[in-house]
Every structure is written in C-alpha cells, then in structure tokens.
Amino acid sequence: MKVDSINFLSNRENIQKISVEDFKKGIFTIETDTIPYRFLEPKETFLKKRYPLVIAFHNSSRIGNDNEKQLEHLTKTWLTPDIRATYPCYVLAPQFNERSSNYSKSEEGFLESRPSQQAKLVLSLIKELQKRYPNIDDTKIYLIGYSMGASTAQNLMAMAPKEFRALVSIAAVPDLSNLKAFKRKPILLIHGQMDLENPYEGSVTQFERLKGNKRLILKTYDYLNHATITIPFLSGDEIPKWLFKH
Incomplete structure (x- = not known):
C-alpha cells in the first residue's frame, strides 16, 4: 500500500502539471438552466473521419460553476501526449452546480442513485455538440465517471441507452432503475472493497443482477478505498484502451 500511495502522489503531481488550455470553455443554456x-x-481531425465522444463526469467535491474544478485528474489523463496520440477523440466535461446524482x-437496504434535473440536461448538450461537430461518431459515445460522476454516468445510460456505446463506472452508487438498459452494453465497474463512502456492495449487487451481460466486468481492488x-488509472491507458475496443 505504501508503494501505491507513493505512485498515487507522483502520478497526481505529474497530471497536475498538465496544461488544460486545450480544454476549451463553453456554456450551455436551455431555458433557465445553464451548464x-x-x-x-x-489533436488533429480529418474531414472524412469520425471520432468518439467521451463524456467525463466529476465527483461531488468538484461541484460549482467556475468551469475549472470539473477537470479532475482522471479527466486530465486524456490530455497526456500518449493517450491523445493513440486514442483521438472528443472529450466533454460538464460541471454541475448541485449534485448530479442523488442517493x-x-x-x-443498499444505496441507489437517481439523476438530478441538471444531469438530464446533458442529453440536450450532447445533441448540440453533435450538430456543431458533425464528425462526432454517434455510435461511439462513451460515459465515464468517478464517485458521484460514475453514478451520473449510470443514470444517463439508464435514461437513454440507445445514445451510448459503453460505460466505465468507478466507485459508483448504482442505478438499478432500468436494468434492461445495461443488459447488452459493454460496462466496466471498478470498485475498492474498502470503500465505505459508496459501498462496494452496490457494485456487487449490480453485477449479480446483470449476470446475463457477457460484456460486463467487475474489477475489484481489495485494498483500495x-x-x-x-x-491504478492515473498512469497508463487502461480506460481508453478498454473503451476503444468497443
């Protein structure tokens, strides 16, 4: 665990130094709501080529409206030179000024998650970006998130499964409201057994209820909270490599 802690701090420090200038700022407004x-x-796009869209949701500590804090370390890994070169894609990182998923x-007796109204607005934001960037591949829209963000990613998959290709969920409180939405999707559930905040049992329950899905993986870390x-995901390309297989 000491080695992991040292690696964690080193990786965080390296990622913290990455400039976020290429993550352009935008504001999406629909009626009275703003995201x-x-x-x-x-890095470069070709006229006749289409590119995946990755939607990265932030955890609850990044709630706000400064359009800065949502770029947490996992989101910033998409800026590393190797990942940008190997996995060219668009990445959307919305910021919520309230909880995007409620438990x-x-x-x-276990926790379940449900989306906030702001989370639902992301579906409209995606449509707007698809109009603006016609070379977004609408068959390859991926959802990823950590903690509250992972729950939000699951909420969107449950609401609009036809819109999304695959899901990476790290330490989520699960959404079990529409199991059919998850039945055939590539889903990577990642959780630490020592997690007391968003209990590991939630992911186990979700995995058991979706056992018929041969594209479902539950990756357990018995010593992580x-x-x-x-x-494990602040260096290397495990997440983009898994996503881009689908």
Whole structure:
C-alpha cells in the first residue's frame, strides 16, 4: 500500500502539471438552466473521419460553476501526449452546480442513485455538440465517471441507452432503475472493497443482477478505498484502451 500511495502522489503531481488550455470553455443554456463545460477536440481531425465522444463526469467535491474544478485528474489523463496520440477523440466535461446524482436507500437496504434535473440536461448538450461537430461518431459515445460522476454516468445510460456505446463506472452508487438498459452494453465497474463512502456492495449487487451481460466486468481492488481507487488509472491507458475496443 505504501508503494501505491507513493505512485498515487507522483502520478497526481505529474497530471497536475498538465496544461488544460486545450480544454476549451463553453456554456450551455436551455431555458433557465445553464451548464458550464469544457470540451477537448482531437489533436488533429480529418474531414472524412469520425471520432468518439467521451463524456467525463466529476465527483461531488468538484461541484460549482467556475468551469475549472470539473477537470479532475482522471479527466486530465486524456490530455497526456500518449493517450491523445493513440486514442483521438472528443472529450466533454460538464460541471454541475448541485449534485448530479442523488442517493437513497432501496427497500433491500443498499444505496441507489437517481439523476438530478441538471444531469438530464446533458442529453440536450450532447445533441448540440453533435450538430456543431458533425464528425462526432454517434455510435461511439462513451460515459465515464468517478464517485458521484460514475453514478451520473449510470443514470444517463439508464435514461437513454440507445445514445451510448459503453460505460466505465468507478466507485459508483448504482442505478438499478432500468436494468434492461445495461443488459447488452459493454460496462466496466471498478470498485475498492474498502470503500465505505459508496459501498462496494452496490457494485456487487449490480453485477449479480446483470449476470446475463457477457460484456460486463467487475474489477475489484481489495485494498483500495473511495479516496484511493483512482490510483491504478492515473498512469497508463487502461480506460481508453478498454473503451476503444468497443
């Protein structure tokens, strides 16, 4: 664990130094609601080529409207030179000024998540970006997130499964409201057994209820908790490599 902690701090420090200038600022407004967002384009684009869109949701500590804090370390990994060169794509990082996913206890006693109204607005933002960037590949829109952001990613998949190709969920409180939405999707659930904030049992329950899905993976880290579960993903390309297989 000491080695992991050292690697974690080193990786965070290296990623912290990366300039976020290429993540352009935008504001999406629909009626009376506004969502600040950052948007990263591929390093270079070709007219006849289409590119995936990755939507990265932030955790609850990044709530606000400064259009800065949502670029957490996992999101910034898409700026590293190797990943940008190997996995060209668009990356959308919206910021919420309230919780994007709310938790409540199910009748069985475990936590479940439900989307906020702001989270639902992301569906409209995606449509707007598809109009503006016609070479977004609408068959390859990926959802990723950590903590509250992972729950939000699951919420959107549950609401509009036809819009999204695959999902990476790190330390989420699961959304079990529409299991059919997840039945055939490529889904990577990542959780630490030591997680007491968003309990590991939630991902286990979700995995068991989706056992018929042969594209579903539950990756367990028995020695990591809620704060340390991002350690393995701040270096290397495991997440983009898995996404781009689909």
